[in-house]
Amino acid sequence: MIPERLNQLRALMRERGMDAYLVPTADFHESEYVGDYFKCRCFLSGFTGSAGTLVVTLDDAALWVDGRYFVQAGEQLKGSTIRMMKMGEEGVPEIEDFIAEAVPEGGCLGFDGRVVDSFTGKKLEKMLARKHAGIQYEEDLVDAVWTDRPAMSAEPVWILKQEYAGKSAEEKLADLRSAMKEAGAAVHVLTTLDDIVWLLNIRGNDVECNPVVLSYLAVTMEDAFLFVNPAVLDDEVKAYLADLSVTVRPYNDIYEYVKNLRNESVLLESSRANYAIIRGLDASNEVINQMNPTVLAKAVKNPVEVENMKKAHIKDGVVMARFTCWFKKNVGKIPMDEISLQKKLDGMREEMEGNLGLSFTTISAYGPNAAMCHYSATEESNTPIQQKGFYLVDSGGQYYEGTTDITRTIAAGPLTKEEKEHYTLVLMSMLRLGAVKFPYGSRGVTLDYAARQVFWDRGLNFNHGTGHGVGYLLNVHERPVGIRWKLVPERMDSCILEPGMISSNEPGIYIEGSHGIRTENLMLVVEDEKNEYGQFLRFENLTFAPIDLDGVEKSMMSERDVELLNAYHKQVYEKISPYLEGEEKEWLKEATRAI
Numbered sequence: 001m002i003p004e005r006l007n008q009l010r011a012l013m014r015e016r017g018m019d020a021y022l023v024p025t026a027d028f029h030e031s032e033y034v035g036d037y038f039k040c041r042c043f044l045s046g047f048t049g050s051a052g053t054l055v056v057t058l059d060d061a062a063l064w065v066d067g068r069y070f071v072q073a074g075e076q077l078k079g080s081t082i083r084m085m086k087m088g089e090e091g092v093p094e095i096e097d098f099i100a101e102a103v104p105e106g107g108c109l110g111f112d113g114r115v116v117d118s119f120t121g122k123k124l125e126k127m128l129a130r131k132h133a134g135i136q137y138e139e140d141l142v143d144a145v146w147t148d149r150p151a152m153s154a155e156p157v158w159i160l161k162q163e164y165a166g167k168s169a170e171e172k173l174a175d176l177r178s179a180m181k182e183a184g185a186a187v188h189v190l191t192t193l194d195d196i197v198w199l200l201n202i203r204g205n206d207v208e209c210n211p212v213v214l215s216y217l218a219v220t221m222e223d224a225f226l227f228v229n230p231a232v233l234d235d236e237v238k239a240y241l242a243d244l245s246v247t248v249r250p251y252n253d254i255y256e257y258v259k260n261l262r263n264e265s266v267l268l269e270s271s272r273a274n275y276a277i278i279r280g281l282d283a284s285n286e287v288i289n290q291m292n293p294t295v296l297a298k299a300v301k302n303p304v305e306v307e308n309m310k311k312a313h314i315k316d317g318v319v320m321a322r323f324t325c326w327f328k329k330n331v332g333k334i335p336m337d338e339i340s341l342q343k344k345l346d347g348m349r350e351e352m353e354g355n356l357g358l359s360f361t362t363i364s365a366y367g368p369n370a371a372m373c374h375y376s377a378t379e380e381s382n383t384p385i386q387q388k389g390f391y392l393v394d395s396g397g398q399y400y401e402g403t404t405d406i407t408r409t410i411a412a413g414p415l416t417k418e419e420k421e422h423y424t425l426v427l428m429s430m431l432r433l434g435a436v437k438f439p440y441g442s443r444g445v446t447l448d449y450a451a452r453q454v455f456w457d458r459g460l461n462f463n464h465g466t467g468h469g470v471g472y473l474l475n476v477h478e479r480p481v482g483i484r485w486k487l488v489p490e491r492m493d494s495c496i497l498e499p500g501m502i503s504s505n506e507p508g509i510y511i512e513g514s515h516g517i518r519t520e521n522l523m524l525v526v527e528d529e530k531n532e533y534g535q536f537l538r539f540e541n542l543t544f545a546p547i548d549l550d551g552v553e554k555s556m557m558s559e560r561d562v563e564l565l566n567a568y569h570k571q572v573y574e575k576i577s578p579y580l581e582g583e584e585k586e587w588l589k590e591a592t593r594a595i
Contacts, residue, residue: 008145009142016136016141019058019102020109022054022111023054024120031212033208033209033210037153038115041054043149044142045061046076046080051065055098061083063085065086069372071372100127104133107134109135112141112142113137113138115140115274118271119271122278152214153207155232156205157228157237158237159237176219180293186266190219190268191274193206193210193215196216197213198294198471198474204232209398209476215228216228216251225249225257227251261281263285268289269290270287270289299478309401311401311402312402312403313544314579315353315397315401316543317575327410328587331387338366338369338377345362346362356397359397359476363376365377367514368515369381370515371510371514386413387412388413390411393410398473404543406522407519408548410548418511422517424553425454430507431561433507434523435564436539443494449485462508463510469493469501483503499537500525501525504523505522506518517551521542523540525538544576546572552565565595573592576588
């Protein structure tokens, strides 16, 4: 099927004089995860991972994936005629260099300008101009090949009450307009879905697990225009938006709106606004290209959001304790596999009061499958759990009180010496990062060594970030917070850490064909002491769930590591046990015992 689809695309490319066609993993808003309508790269390649970029030429095709997906893509691309490009590996060309080589002098690159961000589009435009080559961006060729394409999502919009949001949309709009004034902007065009719904205190369900609304927003000093499918707004939401002086317009009218702007200073983030929007702006407009002011404002949780997030994590901790107890008591006694365990945990979470669904698709992986960081169990890959080795589960929920994300690796039975050593290294790494104290002005890249030292000392590493920001009843991955050792400027996730920001703490280790281990908590940045050296900050755990002691090799741990683990487990028992009874409560007491 995949070679046939590629050949149909190539036939259309030849008709239009295109030498290469670019298919990123994106919707019209540069979202990390996309709805079914936008899964063009998946449709054309068969690769189901959440990130990857496909380039198709008239006689070749290549897919770029990062380290999370090397194993998965290698399997899924078999027989597709598509070559895997391992991003960051020696000898692997950059996407732009590959396109430059593929498009001849005077040739043409094609892509749907709505799914390519304007920063990338402008970069390609400049590069191709040196070869007198052009770009065609006003047609979605995949749409012509994808005859049974799903419809675009149109889920109802609802209002997030102030008891959860903590700050009114009126206040947020006023703050935004102050930031616009400071930047010298008359109009701010917002295309990122989480920024729009956060600003207006609305939520939806247009991207699986992300409660966002397919929309664009233009804000001036007096007015605001929400470009959205009007069918998703009921009378209550329409009245609410009207009270905010927000005018509703059809979703696709954004392109006419920007074309009609003249002699205005327009604030937008070019790496997040799509190429079609930028190309639509008139030359008379001054474009102020900077990070949306909402990004930082959204990342610093207000006191109401912080207290609510703590409540959400208690709920989630209860779910994880019950699930882990059930797993430990039943593994080897009843049949269980990756999919049945995923359904079990998802069901337990969805039964919790205030739960609105999952924050991402649960990663349920046993043994070698856990070596694929973002593995997703399918009917073909589904593996029965044996009474040995490790089972890894990375999951999270959406609650009125916030968003959760937790990973635990659980021993299913006897472990090898290497498995226990690796498990303990991951545990030490997580504990040490969670205990750092740092001066104000530090960024995630400042702190990453606290997590990786135990790996680097042994010549080991893990090929993903150590931490990411998390939204409030929003995206589970949220800029601009990030903890990683290598700066990746385009990710824009290495901001100065501020009190109120939330980050994950998730070191891991992945041994292909053998096992994968990850332990993840969410942490809140809080103030510590202030002295002659300035204001110091630290992390406070939000996640409270037992860490399986069956995997711990205590002899590897320092006295400080043991103290940190015991102190953490003491908190877990204190916070979670009041919600458990009987055998579950007794199990938790044993599971969180001091070692």
